[in-house]
Amino acid sequence: xxxxxxxxxxxxxxxxxxxxxxxxxxxxxxxxxxxxxxxxxxxxxxxxxxxxxxxxxxxxxxxxxxxxxxxxxxxxxxxxxxxxxxxxxxxxxxxxxxxxxxxxxxxxxxxxxxxxxxxxxxxxxxxxxxxxxxxxxxxxxxxxxxxxxxxxxxxxxxxxxxxxxxxxxxxxxxxxxxxxxxxxxxxxxxxxxxxxxxxxxxxxxxxxxxxxxxxxxxxxxxxxxxxxxxxxxxxxxxxxxxxxxxxxxxxxxxxxxxxxxxxxxxxxxxxxxx
Amino acid sequence: xxxxxxxxxxxxxxxxxxxxxxxxxxxxxxxxxxxxxxxxxxxxxxxxxxxxxxxxxxxxxxxxxxxxxxxxxxxxxxxxxxxxxxxxxxxxxxxxxxxxxxxxxxxxxxxxxxxxxxxxxxxxxxxxxxxxxxxxxxxxxxxxxxxxxxxxxxxxxxxxxxxxxxxxxxxxxxxxxxxxxxxxxxxxxxxxxxxxxxxxxxxxxxxxxxxxxxxxxxxxxxxxxxxxxxxxxxxxxxxxxxxxxxxxxxxxxxxxxxxxxxxxxxxxxxxxxxxxxxxxxxxx
Numbered sequence: 001x002x003x004x005x006x007x008x009x010x011x012x013x014x015x016x017x018x019x020x021x022x023x024x025x026x027x028x029x030x031x032x033x034x035x036x037x038x039x040x041x042x043x044x045x046x047x048x049x050x051x052x053x054x055x056x057x058x059x060x061x062x063x064x065x066x067x068x069x070x071x072x073x074x075x076x077x078x079x080x081x082x083x084x085x086x087x088x089x090x091x092x093x094x095x096x097x098x099x100x101x102x103x104x105x106x107x108x109x110x111x112x113x114x115x116x117x118x119x120x121x122x123x124x125x126x127x128x129x130x131x132x133x134x135x136x137x138x139x140x141x142x143x144x145x146x147x148x149x150x151x152x153x154x155x156x157x158x159x160x161x162x163x164x165x166x167x168x169x170x171x172x173x174x175x176x177x178x179x180x181x182x183x184x185x186x187x188x189x190x191x192x193x194x195x196x197x198x199x200x201x202x203x204x205x206x207x208x209x210x211x212x213x214x215x216x217x218x219x220x221x222x223x224x225x226x227x228x229x230x231x232x233x234x235x236x237x238x239x240x241x242x243x244x245x246x247x248x249x250x251x252x253x254x255x256x257x258x259x260x261x262x263x264x265x266x267x268x269x270x271x272x273x274x
Numbered sequence: 275x276x277x278x279x280x281x282x283x284x285x286x287x288x289x290x291x292x293x294x295x296x297x298x299x300x301x302x303x304x305x306x307x308x309x310x311x312x313x314x315x316x317x318x319x320x321x322x323x324x325x326x327x328x329x330x331x332x333x334x335x336x337x338x339x340x341x342x343x344x345x346x347x348x349x350x351x352x353x354x355x356x357x358x359x360x361x362x363x364x365x366x367x368x369x370x371x372x373x374x375x376x377x378x379x380x381x382x383x384x385x386x387x388x389x390x391x392x393x394x395x396x397x398x399x400x401x402x403x404x405x406x407x408x409x410x411x412x413x414x415x416x417x418x419x420x421x422x423x424x425x426x427x428x429x430x431x432x433x434x435x436x437x438x439x440x441x442x443x444x445x446x447x448x449x450x451x452x453x454x455x456x457x458x459x460x461x462x463x464x465x466x467x468x469x470x471x472x473x474x475x476x477x478x479x480x481x482x483x484x485x486x487x488x489x490x491x492x493x494x495x496x497x498x499x500x501x502x503x504x505x506x507x508x509x510x511x512x513x514x515x516x517x518x519x520x521x522x523x524x525x526x527x528x529x530x531x532x533x534x535x536x537x538x539x540x541x542x543x544x545x546x547x548x549x550x551x552x553x554x555x556x557x558x
Contacts, residue, residue: 003442007357007369010350010413014372017410021387022375024394078287086280093284095522100291102514106473106488107507110495111294114301117499121297152291210380213473217495227382234386234478244390247383254380 029244044245053229053246060226061253063140064208067147068155071204072197074148075155079196080189082156083163094160101153109146109217116142116218138220146214147204154203162196163189198261206254226250295511302504319505326502332490336470339401339486343408344465350409351416351465352458356450358417359424373414384411385478392479399481407479408469415468416461423457 032041047053087093100108115122116137123133136142166189174184212227219225224232226246233243302320306313323329358369376384388410392403431453435445451458473488480489494500 004357004361004365006353007355007361010354010357010417011369011372013350013410013413014375017388017391017406018372018375018384021384021391024390025383025387028390074287078284081280081284084280086277086284091522091526095518096288097291099515099518100295102467102471102518103295103507103511104471104488104491106491106495107298107503107510108294110491110503111298111507113495114499114504115294115297121301149290149294152287206378206380210382212382213492217492221496230382230386234389240390243386247386250380251383258378 025244025247027244028240029248032241041241044241045249047242048245048249056224056229057226057249057253060209063144063147063225064205067144067151067208068201068205070144070148071152071155072201075152075200076159076197079156079159079163079193082160083166090164094157097153097156105150106213106217108150109214112142112146112149112218113137116145137218138223140219142218143215143223143225146218147208147211150214151204151207154207155200158199158203159193159196162193166192194264198264202258202261205257209254210250295507298504298507299511302501302508304501307501319501320509323502323505323509328485329487329490329502329506332485332487335401335404335484336487339404339408340466340469343405343412343469344462346405346409347412347416347465348458348462351413351461352420352454354413355417355420355424356446359421373417376411377414377418381411381472381474382478385475388475389478399479400484403479403481404476404484404486407475408472411472411475412465412468415464416458419461419464420454420457423454427453 029044030040030042031038032043033039048057081087082090082093114120117123118133118135118137120137123135126133136145170188170192171184174188179187210227212225212231215223215225215228230243230246230250233239233246237243303315303317304312305316305318354369358366358373361369385407388403388407392399392406397403427450431449432445435449436442440448471488472486473492476486477489477492480486485493491503491506494503
């Protein structure tokens with residue numbers, strides 16, 4: 001049993017670089033440094049709930065929900081088709097979804113900049129086809145598009161991974177018992193795939209809520225989501241207290257959404273969140 | 275008919291995923307600086323890319339930090355995985371939860387909290403802070419790659435080695451380590467890729483003058499379109515493609531040799547991204 005001591009360096013490391021910093025965030029969120037040193041305060045949180053910042057939060061949640069929903073609607077059929085027998089070389093198809101994920105995240109987002117520009121590739125194509133051009137760069141649409149583009153594989157892969165493990169016997173049993181395809185999808189496949197859907201939603205919603213890169217590049221310099229707000233507080237304004245308070249509110253939002261999602265999760269899988 | 279519709283749908287989604295990359299690749303050979311026109315074929319942007327001091331130095335920084343942090347994380351993480359595997363009860367639960375914090379925490383929070391820590395400790399921002407941060411977010415992924423291999427291990431192997439006269443260290447080097455090596459290598463590669471790909475945490479923990487490729491790309495992209503970025507994207511895409519083809523060919527060859535299903539599932543998590551680790555159904 002002495003071998004359990006092998007994890008000691010790791011525990012010390014994590015205590016210093018993960019746990020202590022999180023305590024520092026909490027400390028800064030609840031203190032105000034005045035002339036008499038640090039004092040306890042709730043002012044930072046009061047500020048978070050001012051209308052101007054609530055609007056930013058609301059917008060971030062809205063956009064994250066929208067992109068998660070789009071990813072689910074677009075991605076679920078893809079996962080279902082891939083798990084079926086439409087393709088003979090499944091590994092290759094799976095690989096094709098993985099390749100874009102491996103490209104640098106910033107370059108992927110930058111690619112949309114070139115596509116969506118006023119004279120960009122998309123508009124050139126539309127003009128050539130005699131269609132009206134669209135100018136969505138630096139709007140909500142571009143930001144949602146960027147999120148969907150970057151996070152779609154995170155939705156498809158977990159759902160596929162669950163669907164491909166469904167026992168074919170269960171489906172045969174359903175059809176033997178008189179279920180047509182629609183019924184067996186609705187009553188058998190969909191419920192069995194829920195754990196995959198849940199982890200897909202979490203994997204899309206979290207980065208979508210906290211991003212500041214997609215909003216900065218595709219939303220433009222003035223575009224503010226909660227991630228941009230935090231970044232500004234730490235790198236531009238230097239108000240760590242307020243930045244920490246927003247971070248804490250964001251973490252709470254994420255914990256709430258995870259708690260809601262784990263409600264749908266398969267209890268046997270075991271939810272090891274915290 | 276249904277099959278045709280299904281295939282069409284999947285190919286439409288592929289078009290959505292690949293069209294932006296394809297456009298970048300085409301434009302990287304475009305002589306005209308403005309995107310609308312095709313000004314003939316050129317390699318000018320590639321030449322400029324390799325002559326760009328900032329880009330080249332951030333490439334070296336990225337590779338150096340990636341290799342160093344992956345090695346350090348692999349050593350600490352493998353030891354930690356062995357410790358976790360041999361521990362029980364509340365200790366084990368505590369350490370596993372500790373492991374999941376950086377995996378589940380939003381990157382931006384990890385980034386700002388590390389930044390606060392380094393300022394608090396009055397450290398100078400630069401290579402050291404960058405390296406420490408990368409090691410920190412890499413270790414959990416090494417642990418999550420090594421643990422499944424330890425669970426597949428025959429429990430009596432270690433005891434047998436001890437019975438045959440091996441000391442604990444000797445038994446580890448000659449018996450345990452070779453057995454869990456695939457997991458260790460997966461963890462190392464995963465850590466290296468994550469480090470290279472990271473932007474958010476590096477952004478908050480680096481100092482002036484030290485910049486990774488991602489940070490350089492960000493500051494260039496923020497200023498708008500740049501043909502050098504198209505060339506860079508093309509090179510990176512081809513590099514990834516090559517790497518994945520090699521990995522895949524190797525995997526297919528191994529499968530022919532008849533490997534177990536569970537190992538394939540684990541390789542999938544390596545092929546993905548850091549978040550794809552969450553796909554592993556065998557998580558603790």
